[in-house]
Amino acid sequence: MQNVEDFKGEMVETLIQVRNYVDQLGTGCSAIRESFQSDEGDNGIAMLANFLEGLGWVSEALAVSGPAQVDYGVEVDLDDLSKALEPALEALEHKDYGLIGDVLEYEVRPVLTGWSTELEKIQVS
Secondary structure, three states: OOOHHHHHHHHHHHHHHHHHHHHHHHHHHHHHHHHHHOOOHHHHHHHHHHHHHHHHHHHHHHHHOHHHHHHHOOOOOHHHHHHHHHHHHHHHHOOOHHHHHHHHHHHHHHHHHHHHHHHOOOOOO
């Protein structure tokens, strides 16, 4: 029977991928906001759907890689993301795409930036 230690190498590799992807998601926050501001709503919605799919993958990867995070002193709190997304969900219900873009840029992106900083603690040789 395998234990958590057997999977830590895979967890570390996943966290390195997450770190790179989180940076792309941060850039995506700005792109989505710009799309909504320039009245390209359909494009913004498509980008938002892809963004949320990517965010789901990141969240899952972070949730299952806790032991490796502890080993490297990484402190990532998924609740921070949930709190940051709450206003975006309400804005989505009201189809307020401008507000969605603002929430992504000014609430969600800082969370992602913080995660990226934490994930930089993972250095493998």
